[in-house]
Amino acid sequence: ETGVTQTPRHLVMGMTNKKSLKCEQHLGHNAMYWYKQSAKKPLELMFVYNFKEQTENNSVPSRFSPECPNSSHLFLHLHTLQPEDSALYLCASSASGGGTDTQYFGPGTRLTVL
């Protein structure tokens, strides 16, 4: 898990708060991903970045705002979230954004929205 790190590991926030999740990969990869994992649901792909450019946004509400300043760092800025946004947020990276790549995941941030 040291290849992809995520902070914080746990986050509790109110609906009016603003917070950010951080992801860093030390693998020299060019693609980074944000996933949402809720109980009893498939892993939901939220955003994909390739060489710092966003290549995918799967109809994610605007209260989630990603930022990718370079190929090693990925942020997810959160504001005015809803209780149903409570989930495990996973970051992953891969050599490129393709489906033949192996993805390397971080440990996740457990988010609770009160």
Added chain:
Amino acid sequence: SQQGEEDPQALSIQEGENATMNCSYKTSINNLQWYRQNSGRGLVHLILIRSNEREKHSGRLRVTLDTSKKSSSLLITASRAADTASYFCATPRGAGNTPLVFGKGTRLSVIA
């Protein structure tokens, strides 16, 4: 959209037994991957099998792929308590350079 569906949803076995999980998908693929997730943690890649391969081994893991049936199986032999986790199959969403799509997973419990 392309998505793997694992079966069964949950599986409970005794230590030492073999565990078999299945994955079905909908459209043609060039590869299929299996991942493991320990509770509340990130996913870990286990094995990738390409569409021109029928079987692949890695330690106690054996993966098969039947493209005619659009299905794959993951066999864990001589299971251990440490194998307790959720197992996911993942396939490319579509043709070309598209991201992976993950199924809902099989929750495996290995009882010591």
